[in-house]
Amino acid sequence: xxxxxxxxxxxxxxxxxxxxxxxxxxxxxxxxxxxxxxxxxxxxxxxxxxxxxxxxxxxxxxxxxxxxxxxxxxxxxxxxxxxx
Numbered sequence: 001x002x003x004x005x006x007x008x009x010x011x012x013x014x015x016x017x018x019x020x021x022x023x024x025x026x027x028x029x030x031x032x033x034x035x036x037x038x039x040x041x042x043x044x045x046x047x048x049x050x051x052x053x054x055x056x057x058x059x060x061x062x063x064x065x066x067x068x069x070x071x072x073x074x075x076x077x078x079x080x081x082x083x084x
Contacts, residue, residue, distance in 0.1 A: 001059045007068045008032075008040030010057055013075035018051045020044075026051075029079045 015029040021044065022034040035043045044050035063078075064071045 001061060001064065003059045004064060004068070004071075006040045007064070007071055008036050008042075009064075009068050009071035009075055010054075010059075011036040011040070011042060013072050014053075014079050016051055016053055018053060020051055021049050029076070 011033040012031070013029060016023075016026040016033070018026055020026060020033060020035060027033055033042075037043060042050070042054070044054070063074055065074055
């Protein structure tokens with residue numbers, strides 16, 4: 001499965017605990033990544049500066065759902081379930 005262009009749910013819903021260019025302390029869940037463009041595209045996609053967690057996240061039907069709202073809900077549930 002390919003990413004749904006313009007979705008950006010994986011760049012908003014989950015927390016990222018490692019540095020991101022422009023966000024040296026990572027980002028909390030539900031916060032828009034500074035590297036996400038206005039049309040929800042990642043400025044770091046394919047670049048070495050992209051956090052490892054982002055490299056390791058692959059789109060699939062369960063995570064992405066049928067639309068951005070479903071993807072956001074799934075990722076928010078996953079974030080809550082894995083919170084320390």
